Amino acid sequence: MKPGEKRLLIVFFAVLAIMGGLIAAAHLSSWQKKLEARSHQIGLEELEIEETLAEAEDWQERVEC
Numbered sequence: 001m002k003p004g005e006k007r008l009l010i011v012f013f014a015v016l017a018i019m020g021g022l023i024a025a026a027h028l029s030s031w032q033k034k035l036e037a038r039s040h041q042i043g044l045e046e047l048e049i050e051e052t053l054a055e056a057e058d059w060q061e062r063v064e065c
Helices: 003-064
Strands: none
Touching: none
16 A cells, blocks of 8 residues: 555544544534433422422312311
8 A cells, every 4th residue: 555545544534533523522412402401391390399299288278178
């Protein structure tokens, strides 16, 4: 294999590795954003549950009256 061919092959694999890294980073970033959004949604749901449970006694008193 000629030296020029070797250099071309090395450049090709280097570009391929860089592109693969960029694609992987984009996937991880997207996944992280989805996880953060879901975490925020779960936090809101937990707050709603806590508020509903805090009102449970009031509703039970109204039903008993």
